[in-house]
Amino acid sequence: MCRHVAPVGHVTHNESFTPHGIALVASMQRRGKIAWNASTLDVLYAEPDGGNCRAHCVTDQPLPAAIAAIRAEVAAEGFAPPAITQVHDRIVRDHSAFGNYQPTMLKGEYGLFVGDAGFNLSQSTMEAAAGLLGACGVDAVPVGCGLDSGFIPCSLGYPDTARKQAQLCIDEMQKVGVKKLFVLSPQDLFSFRQMYEERLGISWPKEIVLIDLVDFLSEQVQKGRLRIRPLSAAAQNDTAYVDPTHAVRLPARFDSARRLCEAILEKSPIELFWHRERAHPVGSTAIQFTRPDIGTQLTEARLEDARSRGAKILLCDDPATLHELDLRNQHSLQIQDLYETLLGQLEV
Amino acid sequence: MDWTGLQPEMIRSELAEIVGESNVSTDEADRLVYSTDWFWLPQMWLDRGETPRKPDYIVRPGNAEEISEILKIANSYRIPVIPWGGGSGSQGGALPVFGGIILDTKRMNRVIEIDEKSLTVTAEAGINGKQLEWAVNEKGLMLPHYPASANCATLGGYLAPRGTGTISNKYGKAEDLVLRMQVVLPDGHILRTPIVPQHAAGPDFYRLFLGSEGTFGVITEATMQLDYLPSCRLLRAVLFDDLTKALEAGRQIMTRRLDPFVIRLYDPRSTASRVKKILGYELEGAYMVIGFDGDQEIAALQEQKAMEIIHSFGARDLGRELGEAWWNQRYDFYYPPQSLKLPWMYGTTETVTTYDKIEKLYFAEKKAVEEGFKEWDIDFIGHFSHWFHWGVMVYTRFIIQNPPEDAREAVKLHNQVWNTAMTAVLENGGMVNEHHGVGLKLSRFMRRQYGDAWPLLEKIKKTLDPNGIMNPGKVGFGY
Numbered sequence: 038m039c040r041h042v043a044p045v046g047h048v049t050h051n052e053s054f055t056p057h058g059i060a061l062v063a064s065m066q067r068r069g070k071i072a073w074n075a076s077t078l079d080v081l082y083a084e085p086d087g088g089n090c091r092a093h094c095v096t097d098q099p100l101p102a103a104i105a106a107i108r109a110e111v112a113a114e115g116f117a118p119p120a121i122t123q124v125h126d127r128i129v130r131d132h133s134a135f136g137n138y139q140p141t142m143l144k145g146e147y148g149l150f151v152g153d154a155g156f157n158l159s160q161s162t163m164e165a166a167a168g169l170l171g172a173c174g175v176d177a178v179p180v181g182c183g184l185d186s187g188f189i190p191c192s193l194g195y196p197d198t199a200r201k202q203a204q205l206c207i208d209e210m211q212k213v214g215v216k217k218l219f220v221l222s223p224q225d226l227f228s229f230r231q232m233y234e235e236r237l238g239i240s241w242p243k244e245i246v247l248i249d250l251v252d253f254l255s256e257q258v259q260k261g262r263l264r265i266r267p268l269s270a271a272a273q274n275d276t277a278y279v280d281p282t283h284a285v286r287l288p289a290r291f292d293s294a295r296r297l298c299e300a301i302l303e304k305s306p307i308e309l310f311w312h313r314e315r316a317h318p319v320g321s322t323a324i325q326f327t328r329p330d331i332g333t334q335l336t337e338a339r340l341e342d343a344r345s346r347g348a349k350i351l352l353c354d355d356p357a358t359l360h361e362l363d364l365r366n367q368h369s370l371q372i373q374d375l376y377e378t379l380l381g382q383l384e385v
Numbered sequence: 386m387d388w389t390g391l392q393p394e395m396i397r398s399e400l401a402e403i404v405g406e407s408n409v410s411t412d413e414a415d416r417l418v419y420s421t422d423w424f425w426l427p428q429m430w431l432d433r434g435e436t437p438r439k440p441d442y443i444v445r446p447g448n449a450e451e452i453s454e455i456l457k458i459a460n461s462y463r464i465p466v467i468p469w470g471g472g473s474g475s476q477g478g479a480l481p482v483f484g485g486i487i488l489d490t491k492r493m494n495r496v497i498e499i500d501e502k503s504l505t506v507t508a509e510a511g512i513n514g515k516q517l518e519w520a521v522n523e524k525g526l527m528l529p530h531y532p533a534s535a536n537c538a539t540l541g542g543y544l545a546p547r548g549t550g551t552i553s554n555k556y557g558k559a560e561d562l563v564l565r566m567q568v569v570l571p572d573g574h575i576l577r578t579p580i581v582p583q584h585a586a587g588p589d590f591y592r593l594f595l596g597s598e599g600t601f602g603v604i605t606e607a608t609m610q611l612d613y614l615p616s617c618r619l620l621r622a623v624l625f626d627d628l629t630k631a632l633e634a635g636r637q638i639m640t641r642r643l644d645p646f647v648i649r650l651y652d653p654r655s656t657a658s659r660v661k662k663i664l665g666y667e668l669e670g671a672y673m674v675i676g677f678d679g680d681q682e683i684a685a686l687q688e689q690k691a692m693e694i695i696h697s698f699g700a701r702d703l704g705r706e707l708g709e710a711w712w713n714q715r716y717d718f719y720y721p722p723q724s725l726k727l728p729w730m731y732g733t734t735e736t737v738t739t740y741d742k743i744e745k746l747y748f749a750e751k752k753a754v755e756e757g758f759k760e761w762d763i764d765f766i767g768h769f770s771h772w773f774h775w776g777v778m779v780y781t782r783f784i785i786q787n788p789p790e791d792a793r794e795a796v797k798l799h800n801q802v803w804n805t806a807m808t809a810v811l812e813n814g815g816m817v818n819e820h821h822g823v824g825l826k827l828s829r830f831m832r833r834q835y836g837d838a839w840p841l842l843e844k845i846k847k848t849l850d851p852n853g854i855m856n857p858g859k860v861g862f863g864y
Contacts, residue, residue: 039536039537040471040513040536040537041513041515041535041536041537042536046491049444050408050445050489050491050492050494050511051410051415051445052410052413052415052418052419052469052489052491053414053418053419057413057418057472058418060419061417061418061421061431061484062417064431065431066416067828068434069434070431070434070436071413071414071417074413076413076414076415077413077414079412079414080414081416093536093539095716095717095720170678186510239610310519310520315519371564373784
């Protein structure tokens with residue numbers, strides 16, 4: 038009954054790709070009425086694990102976690118499609134789905150968790166984030182550079198690999214001596230705050246405080262510690278904000294991100310139809326690997342959403358979401374990194 | 386009929402020419418998922434490990450013209466066509482009883498126009514109810530049809546079975562909110578009903594499609610009446626000693642046109658079980674929630690007048706908190722873990738009749754079901770939730786916590802309970818249904834429901850759909 042927020046159901050218009058459809062196929066497989074084959078696996082891997090269905094679930098049913106658990110059974114039985122085993126093999130080898138992992142040798146009390154996408158897909162986001170932290174007087178050591186936090190393998194059905202990735206994350210932060218960790222990507226923050234405990238049985242180290250970078254910077258702007266110059270009048274009227282993938286799992290950041298936008302726009306950004314608690318995922322999920330065709334449809338739907346609302350500029354703060362929007366941009370929209378824009382408008 | 390081999394592939398290919406390859410499916414998983422809606426019988430059938438009747442094709446048209454072409458193909462091959470919206474129906478109205486083509490309308494999901502002067506919205510019928518509501522909310526408006534299924538159901542699904550939402554007392558049923566529709570007839574002809582429903586330019590034929598559940602055609606677009614989002618909602622709960630007094634109080638409030646947007650009256654059994662379980666209130670008697678909305682001063686005055694009536698029956702005012710708690714949790718009654726669930730057997734035998742008959746009908750049905758199925762320890766509960774100037778709907782439910790494990794025995798018992806309940810309803814002047822529709826579940830009662838008028842409905846069906854392709858087995862029509 039959560040079709041109103043089922044993103045894949047929306048873009049495919051297919052009942053099978055809704056929480057109800059996926060659950061029904063999985064339960065019939067359990068009852069021995071159908072087997073895992075191309076058709077049924079298509080359904081099982083058509084879920085992005087973006088958190089929308091759970092965020093809207095009246096009774097908080099952990100369907101995304103249940104789907105990940107079923108995928109784990111499928112992978113253990115050797116039924117996972119080649120596209121998925123290939124990503125998994127890459128993560129086992131490189132600890133990264135997109136490129137390389139570069140552990141830091143630095144020490145510091147403050148860390149900035151850059152993650153896989155932040156390091157390998159959008160380094161400028163990482164640099165801008167570090168610059169903004171610096172402007173607030175925080176000298177944060179970049180950690181987890183190119184390191185998958187465990188989300189992708191966990192979502193694809195490889196919990197053991199995910200646990201190893203999680204341990205790598207924790208080990209690196211403990212080596213650096215991080216006490217306060219700013220997290221760049223909502224995907225990684227979700228992993229640390231919720232997924233580790235719920236799906237992997239790993240407790241986040243109590244001595245490391247997790248901070249959503251958007252929340253922190255918003256607070257700094259509010260307190261006047263970060264002074265931002267507004268953009269031109271034209272840009273102020275044409276700019277929309279895209280809630281990044283997994284933001285629905287971190288609702289506190291909805292207002293924080295908008296406060297940052299208001300600092301450069303002097304007004305609220307244009308809201309997409311699919312915003313805040315109903316924001317659809319774009320990039321930063323496993324669907325780019327499991328069903329790239331659907332991943333593309335999700336991104337194109339979001340770009341069309343922006344265009345239909347009259348936006349010319351799209352702001353976002355998540356490296357993977359920005360990368361995906363940029364990749365599929367067919368509407369001459371300007372995709373802008375919120376952190377880079379803020380840094381560019383910083384009053385020195 | 387053997388549906389393997391060349392002929393099915395030929396038909397699939399013809400359908401794909403109309404809607405594109407990606408919008409036709411014969412996939413095993415898709416055929417399974419579209420084999421059931423929210424009717425208890427197919428859900429139970431699947432749950433017990435039985436194989437349901439599956440559709441042969443799932444087709445996702447993008448507009449009325451494509452539906453028209455699909456229906457022409459279906460007519461030439463005599464293939465059943467089952468319109469599908471959100472699949473949230475509880476009556477089996479979307480089941481592919483004879484296989485055929487599931488026509489999933491969800492690609493047709495555009496809001497075409499919001500008219501802020503006339504307060505109307507025109508949208509394609511496949512739009513999700515909640516999404517449509519979000520779209521009009523952005524303009525400070527609402528589509529005042531709030532069914533528990535809104536998160537799942539489509540606009541077409543609101544209209545096809547003549548649905549009713551939580552705030553129907555004041556704003557009407559879905560059928561009262563529609564001004565105009567576009568419909569594709571079974572032969573592929575596309576028509577639009579007149580621009581407004583209230584006029585004196587001939588008969589009101591558009592109503593034929595409301596309640597026809599896809600047996601007379603496919604609703605593809607509708608213009609719906611909107612309202613301003615209310616500036617206030619005043620809710621209050623009261624407790625009556627008994628149901629008789631509560632029903633009379635409700636009748637007086639409605640017939641004096643005090644215009645509550647909701648009156649939800651739980652019978653003592655529901656008050657003691659469902660209200661206690663979901664809202665956590667231990668109350669003895671008949672719990673009623675009453676609400677007024679719109680302009681603050683007018684709503685307050687209406688509430689004051691209603692409370693005078695309520696107090697005259699000796700009811701206890703439980704205050705706003707207990708009323709608002711119900712409003713905030715009203716859908717929890719229908720969702721897990723509070724909703725009824727398999728392997729239990731359950732059904733909503735809701736009905737509607739005039740005020741002079743409703744109490745007698747309710748107790749007659751209750752007695753027939755409770756006494757008829759005592760050995761199954763059947764539970765019979767109800768609430769009165771959609772009130773009209775002339776009568777009220779009673780949402781009665783039966784629950785058997787330990788039904789037969791054997792699927793066929795379960796079907797037998799299920800149908801026996803329904804036969805008993807519907808016989809009591811019909812013998813006491815009720816309609817077999819008020820807002821869930823007929824579907825497959827109540828199809829067998831339609832001839833009895835309509836009596837002398839049934840042959841006319843059959844003639845209309847035969848005229849519109851001579852090959853009987855449209856949603857066969859539903860609303861009393863065969864294949």
